[in-house]
Amino acid sequence: MKISLAYLSLFFIFTACNKEKKMASVKQQKPNIIFLSIDDLRADLGSYGNSEIKTPNIDALAGTSMVMLNTHCQAAVCAPSRASTMLGYRPDSTKVWHLGDEFRKINPNAVTMPQYFNKAGYYTVNIGKIFHNYMPDSISWNEPDLKPFPYNTKEYAKRDAETYYYTEAALKDQKRKRDLLLEKRKDQKVYGDGWNRGPAIEGADVPDSLYFDAMQTQLALETIDRIKDKKEPFFMGLGLYRPHLPFVVPKKYWDLYPVGSVSPAANPKLPKNAPVMSANSNYELRAYTNPHKIGRPEDAPLPEAYADSLKRGYYASVSYIDACVGKLIAGLKERGLYENTVIVLWGDHGWKLGDHNGWGKMTNFYIDTHVPLIIKEAYQKEGKRIEALSELVDIFPTLCDLTGVDxxxxxxxxxxxxxxxxxxxxxKDAVFTQFRRRARVSKDGNEYMGYSMQTEQYHFIEWYQWDNDKKEKGDYAATELYDHYVDSDETVNIAENPDKKEIVKQLSKQLSAGWRGALPKKQVVINESENIRFSKIKS
Known part of the structure; x- marks a missing residue:
């Protein structure tokens, strides 16, 4: 009996030691990465202080993550924001300044984030919108541009994922508008094969599982099941499309926001004294079917009832995406992968919901540059809310540090x-954004580049004439200055106030010094060169 007990004790000790060794081994492995991009997601979440929106799953993730409260994109439109984030340098270096600029054609040897992590030993997979829609950059991934069935078939190859409707009336309207567009532009290539038309809002009474982002989330979990036992850790880029227009989500998410239940924009007018090039034209919303004419921000506002419908549609879209995030995280936990996975949840830019009488992005206003950034480290137990100024371009080096990659x-x-x-x-003393205002969109028909700098107190913007053929800025055009200590909604441009003359001079000098001049003073500047060195990945 004594011998049996001794053997039993040794068995338990041996088993415990093996378990500890196994846990230690798991912790020594590089963590997996879920890189979760959410299109057009402004910093309107419960975890960012919005008590009206329902985002319980993202808020739960934020509770045990690093929540960056003052993150700004490098350009408030998809292609340049995503190119900058994924390459790790800014628009004046990527040379991607607007939607049609294709970073791979401009910088053929550029090394993207997934390429970089693949070279460091990661297996990389892409589902959804990580780069811009029609430029997924397939060479960046071991498995590029995965789509759920039937959307991975030839029939859907040219379509954007945000263009699917689910009611008979919406589908009929979409087809009618597409037919008119194709007739008007006969024998011309059209964006998204002309399918990016139809109602701006829809709420079909059908299950989540029929919607594209829910299908993507399910595909992500199925893909994880297939790759989780590889010897390499995985880097999964998952790009969810809502709340991008159109606001098309199941009725149950609309039901969360009854008519009149969400507050209108706190700043419904263009800033007083705002220069002509500061505002976008609302052309994105205008492309969809609306019951009212969509004017410019300088025009009369939308009728209150329709503005309320649009804002509720945006909130419903965010709540639907929140459910997708919840399903993804639950799936990671069920598979025992959550702890050893770094999760980065980010929005590529903000979106105006009647702010400055605007609908959409594409300005240097704070509402367009401010974005959510939530980062969960591997084995993180406690969350933090961090006020420090940060930028989307910071994600790349942060991920390197969190995974032990040089x-x-x-x-x-x-x-x-x-x-x-x-x-x-x-x-950092400041963070930096820029925006190219194209001539066909600008109210005065001229082309501009606006350089924006956000400090703790001030938002400062300088606009210059822009020559898009030479890709260079010309003469100075205008200045904007907003004091966030007294005017956080940016209702009055005070750049021309006589008592602000000295601060404008100081801020202009600081803007000219750029991002290098704003680096943390105790940090070593890692590269003083003005030229970006593009290096090919060696096989």
Whole structure:
């Protein structure tokens, strides 16, 4: 009996030791990465202080993550924002300034984030919108541009994922508008094969599982099942399309927001004294079917009832995406993968919901540049809310630090890991955005480039004439200045106020010094060169 007990004790000790060794081995492995991009997601979430929107799953993730409260994109439109984030340097370096600029044609040897992590030992998979819709950059991934069936068939190859409707009336309207467009532009290539037309809002009484983003989420979990036992950790880029227009989600999410239940924009007018090039034209919303004429921000506002419908549609779309995020996280936990996975949830730019009498993005206003950024580290138990100024270009070096991957010396962002450890650390003085205002959109018909800088107190913007043939800025055009200590909604441009003359001079000098001049003072500048070094990945 004594011998049996001794053997039993040894067995339990041996089993416990093996379990500890196994756990230690798991922790030594590089963590997996879920890179979760949500299109047009502004910082309107419960975890960012919005008490009207329902986002319980994202809020739960935020509760045990690093929540960056003051993150800004590098350009408030898809292609340049995503190119900058995925390459690790800014629009004046990527040369991607607007929707049609294709980074791979401009920089054929550029190394994207998934390419970089693949070289460091990661198996990379792409589902959904990570780069811009029609430029998924297939060479960036081991498995590029995966789509759920039947959307991976030839019939749907030219369509954008945000163009699917589910009611007979909406489908009929979409086809009619597409037919008119194809007739008007006969023998011309049209964006999304002309399918990006139809009602701006729809709420079909059908299950989540029929909608594209829910299908993508299910495909992500099925793909994880297929790749999780590979010897390499995985890097999965999952790009969800809502709340991008049209606001098409199941009726049950609309039901969360009854008529009149959401507050209208706090700043429904263009800023007083705003220069002519500061506003976009609302042309994105105008492309869809609306019951009222969509004017410019300088025109009369939309009728209150329709503005309410659009805002409720945006909120319903965010709540639907929140459900997708919840399903993804539950799936990671069920598979025992959640702890050893870094999750990065981010929006590529903000979106005006009647703010400045605008609908859409494409300005340098704070509402368009401010974005959510939530980062869960591997084995993180406690969340932090961090006020430090940050930028989407910071994601690349931060992910390197969180996974033990060496950082490239050309990255123009700053790893956020120091403020993860100490949120009170002295950090960047400013963050930077820019926007190219195209001539056909500008109210005065001229082309401009606006350079924007956000400090703790001030939002400062300088506009210049822009020569898009030479790709260079010309003469100075205008200045905007907003004091967020007294005017956080940016209702009055005070750049011309006599008592602001000195601060405008100081801020202009700071803007000219750029991102390098705003780096944390105790950080070593990793690359002083003005030229970006593009290096091919060696096989």
């Amino acid at each position: 950082k490239a010396d050309y990255l123009q962002g700053t790893s956020l890991t120091p403020v993860f450890k100490n949120p009170e650390l002295e950090w």
